[in-house]
Amino acid sequence: MSERDMRGLREMLLRRRRGIFQRFESDWQALGERDIELEEEGQMEWDGLFSSLIREYLFVSLYRAFAESLASENASRLASMQVAERNIEDRLVDLSAQFHQQRQSSIDEELFDLVAGFEALTGKAT
Secondary structure (H helix, E strand, O other): OOHHHHHHHHHHHHHHHHHHHHHHHHHHHHOOOOOOOEOOOOOEOHHHHHHHHHHHHHHHHHHHHHHHHHHHHHHHHHHHHHHHHHHHHHHHHHHHHHHHHHHHHHHHHHHHHHHHHHHHHHOOOO
16 A cells, blocks of 8 residues: 555544544533532532533543544454455466466477477478
8 A cells, every 4th residue: 555545544534533523522512511510608519520520431431432443443444455455466476477487388389389390491300
């Protein structure tokens, strides 16, 4: 895979990640996050704090799961593309060797025919 293809793949994956994160973040905000309210004494409401911490923990956990899923998917795609590329290179080497062998065989055959014809015309047999 060329450097240009790798750059294009990398850019596509980054755009895809950003898009997924933005959709997830907007959906999350649509659920109606509420601000932590302060009590009259200046203390935070513990229920609000706890629910906000749980919400943030869930957000980070889900985002991490999505990121790991994308990374795993892209790693497996990259690995399969590399295997396919290696297989193509091996196949090209095999086909090239086969072509050269057949070409050399046809050249040898023509040379043997020429030598045999020359010997037949001159009457020399070796």
